[in-house]
Amino acid sequence: EAQVTQNPRYLITVTGKKLTVTCSQNMNHEYMSWYRQDPGLGLRQIYYSMNVEVTDKGDVPEGYKVSRKEKRNFPLILESPSPNQTSLYFCASSLFAGGRGTGELFFGEGSRLTVL
């Protein structure tokens, strides 16, 4: 089954404790992206990746890091989480980006993160 898988789905942590949210897709998609969703603000892009070893900042990258060492995986790293990073996080992938393909995004199920 074609899917984007995120882990963990739910996490409660404390300020400053490094954490990683994993994202994996099995559709051989080139493009992957991370979004955070907050009430009244919609989906805001954190980072995106056009392909392996190619990443770039989205609209709200502060406090986050990403890496793309393999095509299927795109982990989101919070080096020192703070309470303002409490949010619902979505990973998404698309077959192509930058002028090719339909641009349809396939989203993971979401990871709800609470930072105390």
Add this chain to the structure above:
Amino acid sequence: QQPVQSPQAVILREGEDAVINCSSSKALYSVHWYRQKHGEAPIFLMILLKGGEQKGHDKISASFNEKKQQSSLYLTASQLSYSGTYFCGTAPKPIQGAQKLVFGQGTRLTINP
């Protein structure tokens, strides 16, 4: 800059029609529409490209007016399954892909029996 969606929320009875608008202060090349049911991931509905084309499937259609920098989503004879939050995503550059897509704040649609 995020596009602005209106209304923020709408409640309908089954069978009624709804229109959701998405406006941008920037010139647009494409508009993408997604629906998210409560507790689930957003699902792709359609993409509209510069040229004013109207698209649709089933009883959901959309238009894109690049001169006015806005798009509208039309839900005709709404069904209970249409309930959810609708997001528009806009891309200012001439690309079809999902790169740098900027989403609106969402419109919550509730369909009652």
